Amino acid sequence: MLSLTQAFKGLKPFQTVNLSRPAIAKFSSTSKTFADQPARPQVGGSSLFDNVQKEAEATISENSEPVKKEYRWSTANFKGSHRKLNMIARQLRNLTVDEAIRQMEFSPKRASSKILHNLAFARKNAADQHGMKDLIVSQAWVGKGRYHRRVNPHGRGQFGIMHRKEAHMKFILTEKPAQPEPTQGSRRNIRGWKETKKVWTPLNETKPVYNPKPYYNW
Numbered sequence: 001m002l003s004l005t006q007a008f009k010g011l012k013p014f015q016t017v018n019l020s021r022p023a024i025a026k027f028s029s030t031s032k033t034f035a036d037q038p039a040r041p042q043v044g045g046s047s048l049f050d051n052v053q054k055e056a057e058a059t060i061s062e063n064s065e066p067v068k069k070e071y072r073w074s075t076a077n078f079k080g081s082h083r084k085l086n087m088i089a090r091q092l093r094n095l096t097v098d099e100a101i102r103q104m105e106f107s108p109k110r111a112s113s114k115i116l117h118n119l120a121f122a123r124k125n126a127a128d129q130h131g132m133k134d135l136i137v138s139q140a141w142v143g144k145g146r147y148h149r150r151v152n153p154h155g156r157g158q159f160g161i162m163h164r165k166e167a168h169m170k171f172i173l174t175e176k177p178a179q180p181e182p183t184q185g186s187r188r189n190i191r192g193w194k195e196t197k198k199v200w201t202p203l204n205e206t207k208p209v210y211n212p213k214p215y216y217n218w
Helices: 002-012 023-038 046-064 082-092 097-105 112-130
Strands: 071-075 135-153 159-174
Touching: 071 097, 071 112, 082 097, 082 112, 082 135, 082 159, 097 112, 097 135, 112 159
Parallel strands: none
Antiparallel strands: 071 159, 135 159
């Protein structure tokens, strides 16, 4: 077995190769043919799938609609019945936040003051965090909270059970959609003030009257 020194001594030194002009011309022609060829696709990818992905991205960008902003808010659980709180939720739906706060300000219900403060906080946070203006309460619903049971002592060693219910309200605030400008001569779109078909027709005075009665009909 040869040692390392003997192996190094047995190696031949590097030799320089002098290329002739025909060999250089041949090498340049082969490099030109390789340069003319199209670049290979990346490993694991295909030009077909690339085109499909580009077309999908183009269709998404063309058909994309502006994202509708919304802000979600939930109150904490507080003492009260979810059935009674649901009446307030039905009252607040599809109202502007300013109108909903005004309704809660003059509402005689006990939970109206808490809902008023939560609406004010939600309006402030939506304006500060998301820059939303002209908000409306698009959705409002009620959920049940904890259900406490307490002993209610009675006379002569008797007792009953007291039920203390809790509930909370959640609502979603969205921006008010832009309304189209009213055309000239159109009536307001309010209840009982729309252009509808007439339910009566004027009396045609040219129609002859046969067999008239000797007295008036009214």
